[in-house]
Amino acid sequence: CFFSWSKDPFKGVSIFFHWYTPEACLQFKEHFHAQVRTACQQSTGTVGLKISKVVVVGDLYVGKTSLINRFCKDNFDRDYKATIGVDFEIERFEISGIPYNLQIWDTAGQEKFKCIASAYYRGAEVIITVFDLADIQTLDHTKQWLEDALRENEPDSSFIFLVGTKKDLVSDAVCERTELDAIRFANEMQAEYWSVSAKTGENVKEFFSRVAALAFEQSMIKELEKTAGRMAQIGTGSLIKRNTQVSLSCC
Numbered sequence: 001c002f003f004s005w006s007k008d009p010f011k012g013v014s015i016f017f018h019w020y021t022p023e024a025c026l027q028f029k030e031h032f033h034a035q036v037r038t039a040c041q042q043s044t045g046t047v048g049l050k051i052s053k054v055v056v057v058g059d060l061y062v063g064k065t066s067l068i069n070r071f072c073k074d075n076f077d078r079d080y081k082a083t084i085g086v087d088f089e090i091e092r093f094e095i096s097g098i099p100y101n102l103q104i105w106d107t108a109g110q111e112k113f114k115c116i117a118s119a120y121y122r123g124a125e126v127i128i129t130v131f132d133l134a135d136i137q138t139l140d141h142t143k144q145w146l147e148d149a150l151r152e153n154e155p156d157s158s159f160i161f162l163v164g165t166k167k168d169l170v171s172d173a174v175c176e177r178t179e180l181d182a183i184r185f186a187n188e189m190q191a192e193y194w195s196v197s198a199k200t201g202e203n204v205k206e207f208f209s210r211v212a213a214l215a216f217e218q219s220m221i222k223e224l225e226k227t228a229g230r231m232a233q234i235g236t237g238s239l240i241k242r243n244t245q246v247s248l249s250c251c
């Protein structure tokens, strides 16, 4: 296990993973929704496996596969091997005793594979649009990638992230300048923005922890909405215990 969510011993609630920048952030809250925390505590061991689909899109060579490999396998390959069509990885988590998987779909950026890859966009709870911080043209193309992915999904059904990769290749000054443009794009795309490096690993775990937290919470809320009876019971605030940790660990 490589990370866990810390708890606030005074309030007895878990701390939500933080955003990268407040200028392009999907949610500012510090904690899981109270109903989700309570549901986690009550249903430990009784809830089935939850899976969220994550789709990663963007131009060829921007570093989609490298980003996923850094997170899922903790490795980095300097040599470029183009993704053919699609590939996927499953990353397992356990959140307060509830098994939770991210199914991460890595798509090809090459034009000739686009129609194969786009067949896998459907049902994405999370869409990650990737560009290369050292190649500003790739940022211009992110809106088109997002549009293509959204076309295959229900409106407002996916969290959207905009990720600038290869942070190690640019100076801090260039990174800051590019981030200004990227944040503007992110706001227009209703996306949360992150800068990362698959080579050094900078911000990669933090980014995927954030993705997992938001996707897990959304999937729990959807389930709670479906089961109105259970919802009524969960709605009673007295069921929230003090000092109970909601932890996320990756196995």
Ligand SMILES: Nc1nc2c(ncn2[C@@H]2O[C@H](COP(=O)(O)OP(=O)(O)OP(=O)(O)O)[C@@H](O)[C@H]2O)c(=O)[nH]1
Residues within 6 Å of the ligand: 058, 059, 060, 061, 062, 063, 064, 065, 066, 067, 077, 078, 079, 080, 081, 082, 083, 084, 107, 108, 109, 110, 165, 166, 167, 168, 169, 196, 197, 198, 199, 200
């Ligand atoms: N320096 C540096 N190089 C990177 C980083 N991420 C990826 N690369 C390199 O960029 C090249 C392309 O990376 P990939 O991850 O294969 O790119 P991709 O977006 O999956 O490309 P397609 O599969 O063709 O769509 C490879 O040579 C990687 O080693 C990074 O964070 N820093």
Ligand SMILES: [Mg+2]
Residues within 6 Å of the ligand: 064, 065, 066, 081, 082, 083, 106, 107, 108, 109
């Ligand atoms: Mg690839």
